[in-house]
Amino acid sequence: MNSKQLENWADQLLIEYEEGRKGLRTMADELNPDENPIDKEDKRQINSMITDMSYAMDWMRTGRRPGNLRGVDKRSAYQKRVLYDMELFPSLDIEPEERTLSEEEKKQLYDILIELSNRERQCYLLHMANGASMNEISNQLGITKSSVQTFIQRAKKKISCHPSVVRNRIEDERDVI
Known part of the structure; x- marks a missing residue:
């Protein structure tokens, strides 16, 4: 397995989401809503997309809905934990x-x-x-x-x-x- 490949599909998905979120932030920074009224609506849409991606990424990291205060918190919910030492x-x-x-x-x-x-x-x-x-x-x-x-x-x-x-x-x- 080379360094680009990951053992877990969720880890790979998180990396792709992070790259997408960075791209959206770059697009939002390039817009100038003060000069162009159309940019104001575009910036609002892009910020909404960034928020949705962040929410999905938090869900994938923790394995449960973000902001949910009740329930069992499971780290690495998508990773199978294996006991190598049966001692x-x-x-x-x-x-x-x-x-x-x-x-x-x-x-x-x-x-x-x-x-x-x-x-x-x-x-x-x-x-x-x-x-x-x-x-x-x-x-x-x-x-x-x-x-x-x-x-x-x-x-x-x-x-x-x-x-x-x-x-x-x-x-x-x-x-x-």
């Missing part, structure tokens, strides 16, 4: 004692946990994997007990809706029938 899992002490997780199971678990926000992941793992009470977690993280409860509930909801969890549930139901 992370033993340090989390989340492997069951009865058996060792296969590499595929570890990957599925990682894919599920990476979808959670940092705080949801902290609270969920402390509660579910380490068996800490919500009060202990709130003291350890310096947040309220109700916040801990909310983070755990959100994490459980996200996990229960994750495609691999749903797929496994369907497979389990087929085995019972």
Whole structure:
């Protein structure tokens, strides 16, 4: 891969949008609305296009609508994050004692946990994997007990809706029938 090619289509699109926005800014700077009344309307249209491009670029960078104050903020939403070092899992002490997780199971678990926000992941793992009470977690993280409860509930909801969890549930139901 040469330096011009990028791994991600969104990165390439952002570069193209930036070049287009620079071109529009140059065009807007060349217009003189004081001397020509037509230039005033053209400048307004060009500024509107620049604003729209900036909005789209912010959306592509963050993976969510700009200005949206609620929701999970995901950096690099268009980039697949890959765990290269599977040694992370033993340090989390989340492997069951009865058996060792296969590499595929570890990957599925990682894919599920990476979808959670940092705080949801902290609270969920402390509660579910380490068996800490919500009060202990709130003291350890310096947040309220109700916040801990909310983070755990959100994490459980996200996990229960994750495609691999749903797929496994369907497979389990087929085995019972």
